[in-house]
Amino acid sequence: xxxxxxxxxxxxxxxxxxxxxxxxxxxxxxxxxxxxxxxxxxxxxxxxxxxxxxxxxxxxxxxxxxxxxxxxxxxxxxxxxxxxxxxxxxxxxxxxxxxxxxxxxxxxxxxxxxxxxxxxxxxxxxxxxxxxxxxxxxxxxxxxxxxxxxxxxxxxxxxxxxxxxxxxxxxxxxxxxxxxxxxxxxxxxxxxxxxxxxxxxxxxxxxxxxxxxxxxxxxxxxxxxxxxxxxxxxxxxxxxxxxxxxxxxxxxxxxxxxxxxxxxxxxxxxxxxxxxxxxxxxxxxxxxxxxxxxxxxxxxxxxxxxx
Amino acid sequence: xxxxxxxxxxxxxxxxxxxxxxxxxxxxxxxxxxxxxxxxxxxxxxxxxxxxxxxxxxxxxxxxxxxxxxxxxxxxxxxxxxxxxxxxxxxxxxxxxxxxxxxxxxxxxxxxxxxxxxxxxxxxxxxxxxxxxxxxxxxxxxxxxxxxxxxxxxxxxxxxxxxxxxxxxxxxxxxxxxxxxxxxxxxxxxxxxxxxxxxxxxxxxxxxxxxxxxxxxxxxxxxxxxxxxxxxxxxxxxxxxxxxxxxxxxxxxxxxxxxxxxxxxxxxxxxxxxxxxxxxxxxxxxxxxxxxxxxxxxxxxxxxxxx
DNA sequence: TCCCGCCCATAACCGCAGATTATTACCTCA
DNA sequence: TGAGGTAATAATCTGCGGTTATGGGCGGGA
Numbered sequence: 001x002x003x004x005x006x007x008x009x010x011x012x013x014x015x016x017x018x019x020x021x022x023x024x025x026x027x028x029x030x031x032x033x034x035x036x037x038x039x040x041x042x043x044x045x046x047x048x049x050x051x052x053x054x055x056x057x058x059x060x061x062x063x064x065x066x067x068x069x070x071x072x073x074x075x076x077x078x079x080x081x082x083x084x085x086x087x088x089x090x091x092x093x094x095x096x097x098x099x100x101x102x103x104x105x106x107x108x109x110x111x112x113x114x115x116x117x118x119x120x121x122x123x124x125x126x127x128x129x130x131x132x133x134x135x136x137x138x139x140x141x142x143x144x145x146x147x148x149x150x151x152x153x154x155x156x157x158x159x160x161x162x163x164x165x166x167x168x169x170x171x172x173x174x175x176x177x178x179x180x181x182x183x184x185x186x187x188x189x190x191x192x193x194x195x196x197x198x199x200x201x202x203x204x205x206x207x208x209x210x211x212x213x214x215x216x217x218x219x220x221x222x223x224x225x226x227x228x229x230x231x232x233x234x235x236x237x238x239x240x241x242x243x244x245x246x247x248x249x250x251x252x253x254x255x256x257x258x259x260x261x262x263x264x265x266x267x268x269x270x271x272x273x274x275x276x277x278x279x280x281x282x283x284x285x286x287x288x289x290x291x292x293x294x295x296x297x298x299x300x301x302x303x304x305x306x307x
Numbered sequence: 308x309x310x311x312x313x314x315x316x317x318x319x320x321x322x323x324x325x326x327x328x329x330x331x332x333x334x335x336x337x338x339x340x341x342x343x344x345x346x347x348x349x350x351x352x353x354x355x356x357x358x359x360x361x362x363x364x365x366x367x368x369x370x371x372x373x374x375x376x377x378x379x380x381x382x383x384x385x386x387x388x389x390x391x392x393x394x395x396x397x398x399x400x401x402x403x404x405x406x407x408x409x410x411x412x413x414x415x416x417x418x419x420x421x422x423x424x425x426x427x428x429x430x431x432x433x434x435x436x437x438x439x440x441x442x443x444x445x446x447x448x449x450x451x452x453x454x455x456x457x458x459x460x461x462x463x464x465x466x467x468x469x470x471x472x473x474x475x476x477x478x479x480x481x482x483x484x485x486x487x488x489x490x491x492x493x494x495x496x497x498x499x500x501x502x503x504x505x506x507x508x509x510x511x512x513x514x515x516x517x518x519x520x521x522x523x524x525x526x527x528x529x530x531x532x533x534x535x536x537x538x539x540x541x542x543x544x545x546x547x548x549x550x551x552x553x554x555x556x557x558x559x560x561x562x563x564x565x566x567x568x569x570x571x572x573x574x575x576x577x578x579x580x581x582x583x584x585x586x587x588x589x590x591x592x593x594x595x596x597x598x599x600x601x602x603x604x605x606x607x608x609x610x611x612x613x614x
Numbered sequence: 615t616c617c618c619g620c621c622c623a624t625a626a627c628c629g630c631a632g633a634t635t636a637t638t639a640c641c642t643c644a
Numbered sequence: 645t646g647a648g649g650t651a652a653t654a655a656t657c658t659g660c661g662g663t664t665a666t667g668g669g670c671g672g673g674a
């Protein structure tokens with residue numbers, strides 16, 4: 001009964017009913033007939049095993065359970081919207097108003113949302129996105145092939161202006177039960193260097209930052225344990241106990257919070273880094289680029305600055 | 308071409324192809340036939356207008372675009388998983404191993420994820436969830452009708468033990484263009500009290516905290532502009548320019564970041580508050596409750612502690 | 615009071631998405 | 645060269661999800 005996931009349209013319908021207070025109006029908004037909406041909603045309730053809506057003869061209101069599910073649906077739909085915005089941007093055309101390039105970490109977590117917000121304001125703006133690594137993104141920006149590049153390199157490549165759009169921190173992570181977790185003292189950089197790690201491919205911002213750290217210690221770095229080309233693959237590998245990795249805290253936030261992977265302190269190295277938007281020096285962003293830059297450089301509000 | 312959203316199964320399929328490197332194996336994992344998977348994937352590509360997978364005769368690998376879409380799909384599916392976990396928990400039975408009650412803010416953003424993580428570890432644990440407001444949740448916990456309650460009240464009700472599971476901050480928010488944004492000085496509490504606001508229903512943690520703030524000033528508070536019973540509705544109302552509201556920063560995080568609503572500083576009041584798990588004094592959580600408490604009290608790692 | 619309007623549910627029908635099995639084509643490797 | 649893996653195509657069937665048509669409750673206005 002609880003196995004099959006609902007479909008997006010049904011979730012959308014639920015939120016519309018919440019907003020409009022009427023199944024019929026929600027149906028109209030979705031461009032389907034009222035009976036179709038009625039059946040869909042009934043189906044959704046059957047699938048979830050919950051009564052979501054109180055139908056009365058003068059409208060429909062969500063039940064308590066309905067409100068909860070509706071909130072969760074909002075989150076789902078928001079992610080779907082980002083996915084759609086991202087996918088639309090990947091489908092690059094020649095005559096786009098704004099071309100972007102982004103490193104993977106930024107593309108995974110931020111860029112689609114920004115694009116979505118931008119399209120929200122200027123609906124018929126054509127935005128394209130190229131997902132590569134920080135190195136390539138910087139180069140594309142430098143050559144003017146994209147209006148803005150998003151990179152996570154520790155230093156701004158020459159010839160580029162930049163603006164910070166976020167912050168990040170690298171963390172050493174291992175699976176729960178790893179011996180490093182039982183130690184009293186932080187891991188030393190030299191020890192990290194001697195250990196075979198799960199790493200990203202060369203050219204990625206994460207890899208580069210890691211190498212910069214390990215280059216400071218006078219140790220021949222061990223060969224990588226595995227080389228993977230996506231943050232998701234690395235997360236999975238670490239959680240599965242393949243070995244330690246150095247990852248952006250953004251990409252393992254949830255895994256850390258749920259205890260699927262654990263952080264190991266690293267001694268004496270600053271692992272913070274800035275996430276930046278970059279563009280060719282002198283050619284100041286205008287129009288769509290400027291707008292996007294504005295959206296991107298809103299800092300996410302701090303939730304827990306002490307208490 | 309880009310209008311219709313894809314369905315969950317297709318997104319799941321994509322992530323499985325990424326993980327297993329083979330369409331056939333992914334099909335097997337999803338309990339469908341190989342041709343079905345082939346068609347689904349083709350359909351997904353057609354809908355998004357992108358080539359997601361490189362098919363070779365010895366397996367399939369994601370293209371660059373495929374990897375990006377796959378990451379975004381992961382985010383979508385993660386939210387869906389939370390929704391399913393939440394819905395399952397709402398469908399309360401008598402003989403549940405762990406019963407929970409939660410305020411709306413916590414239920415909206417945290418609890419389903421925690422439940423999901425818990426089910427991940429102990430798959431056949433039965434968890435139920437009652438979504439109410441902080442007041443009710445505390446009372447249910449006090450009476451022992453639930454194992455743990457999640458509340459956001461500024462003070463721990465008597466007779467309860469608590470543990471912090473997060474932090475929050477209230478913010479005064481208005482629509483872009485509101486006159487308060489053009490002022491030089493922060494809004495004074497007395498002024499806030501005199502202004503008709505969009506508020507939550509009595510009993511909600513947000514409402515209570517707000518009243519505590521306004522009670523300190525020697526002004527008869529204005530009547531509410533509207534009373535709404537969900538954070539989502541309030542977000543929408545504020546963004547639509549109905550009026551100012553005082554909301555948890557957690558619930559308006561994205562709207563703030565995208566500029567759909569704006570924060571107005573408030574003078575001289577500490578708006579931070581703790582999010583707490585509570586249980587009856589003396590009856591220490593054990594078993595499933597203890598496990599969940601462990602999951603919940605992992606702090607989300609700070610992303611941007613300076614730089 | 616009565617009727618009309620708005621709400622929703624049900625019934626009967628239908629088309630197509632999406633599943634199935636069976637088959638074909640391709641590449642690699644022993 | 646044949647075996648074992650890959651994925652795509654063909655032919656078929658089921659049922660989800662859409663439609664229109666209809667009926668029943670409740671409330672407000674004439």
